[in-house]
Amino acid sequence: MTPAFDEGQLATGDGHRLWYAQYGNPHGLPLFWLHGGPGSGASLRHADLVDLARFRLVLADQRGCVRSQPAGGLENNHTGLLVDDIERLRRHLGMERMLLGGGSWGATLALAYAARHGDMLHGLVLRAPFLATPAELGGFFDTPQCWQAFAAIAPASALAPGRLLPWLAGQLASSDAQTCSRIAGAWRGHEQALEGRPNEAAEPPDEALVQRYRIQAHYLHHGCFLDPDALVEALGSLPAMPVAILHGDADRVCPPANARRLQQRLPGSRLLIVAGAGHDPFHPAMAAALRQALDGFAAHGSFDGWGACHG
Structure with a gap:
């Protein structure tokens, strides 16, 4: 380049x-x-x-x-x-x-x-x-496919319409590094599945990926302001x-x-x-x-x- x-x-x-x-x-x-x-x-x-x-x-x-x-x-x-x-x-x-x-x-x-x-x-x-729009955000987070992607990490109470995104935003803003890394890995996997891209889950999430989803969750949770x-x-x-x-x-x-x-x-x-x-x-x-x-x-x-x- x-x-x-x-x-x-x-x-x-x-x-x-x-x-x-x-x-x-x-x-x-x-x-x-x-x-x-x-x-x-x-x-x-x-x-x-x-x-x-x-x-x-x-x-x-x-x-x-x-x-x-x-x-x-x-x-x-x-x-x-x-x-x-x-x-x-x-x-x-x-x-x-x-x-x-x-x-x-x-x-x-x-x-x-x-x-x-x-x-x-x-x-x-x-x-x-x-x-x-609420429909776009709901189409990403408020689906059984998405809840399945986060089921091993999020509490059952968060796996319902309107609840997962606030939970993710709160965790990525304040949780320990290991929890944030697991969330970032699950988010990446869900994103790849939705886009039809190859699964790259074997690559461990790094701090850059955590930061990416911390910013994204912050914006999406607030309706992108x-x-x-x-x-x-x-x-x-x-x-x-x-x-x-x-x-x-x-x-x-x-x-x-x-x-x-x-x-x-x-x-x-x-x-x-x-x-x-x-x-x-x-x-x-x-x-x-x-x-x-x-x-x-x-x-x-x-x-x-x-x-x-x-x-």
């Missing part, structure tokens, strides 16, 4: 330091790509999906994630502050305007930023958008901009209905339902679709001719 031409840590002023890195052409079109999770951290593999001769790609770890400090920190960590951090990084890096993209939770965060700072954007790229309906409603007031939405038709984590709902609220947006792709951003068909969208934008400043348009 091409090395970063710039890398650093930016202090937020309230106890956090944000890791960021820039790749590609320093004079290219700024593209800020937001990672999912919450809690996962930026994957450097995203640089492989971008024409680095045309783009100035910015990756960053959100508060408490991976290379940002303090790792796993929950204090001063909520969605409003993550939006502030995107704007803080945009100004720090001297980007007048930028193309903003993200997958899953990263798409949610991109929408939250656009609702507050839409004038700073050339456009949006949203892969497999997650809206943090946003009102999904209010967020979608706010999109009607965005300044006109090109928007590309991609979603796999086999996604079992974020329902494709999210993408269609967003397209209805974003006049002129273009939607591509990617056949055979699930939630994995690096599925060959999904990766190819994202490359095509970005290449088209780099060439024409729009997503015209890509996907299906909503008038």
Whole structure:
């Protein structure tokens, strides 16, 4: 992979330091790509999906994630502050305007930023958008499959609708290292099964995985600190901009209905339902679709001719 031409840590002023890195052409079109999770951290593999001769790609770890400090920190960590951090990084890096993209939770965060700072954007790229609705959260935690994944760890009282997520958040925030490691391993196994990925349970959970799920449980337990309906409603007031939405038709984590709902609220947006792709951003068909969208934008400043348009 091409090395970063710039890398650093930016202090937020309230106890956090944000890791960021820039790749590609320093004079290219700024593209800020937001990672999912919450809690996962930026994957450097995203640089492989971008024409680095045309783009100035910015990756960053959100508060408490991976290379940002303090790792796993929950204090001063909520969605409003993550939006502030995107704007803080945009100004720090001297980007007048930028193309903003993200997958899953990263798409949610991109929408939250656009609702507050839409004038700073050339456009949006949203892969497999997650809206943090009760139905989405219930589809992950309030199922017999999920309860079975945690049955050897959680008390029977937690294995019921609406009870497991608060228990997990409390345990990951305060329990001993061994308990947190067991929870992280079970969470990873459930996530892999839901996404149809190979079981990696033989790999022992490390502290980084515990921190990831500590952040994720903190956000999900609080409904990601946003009102999904209010967020979608706010999109009607965005300044006109090109928007590309991609979603796999086999996604079992974020329902494709999210993408269609967003397209209805974003006049002129273009939607591509990617056949055979699930939630994995690096599925060959999904990766190819994202490359095509970005290449088209780099060439024409729009997503015209890509996907299906909503008038």
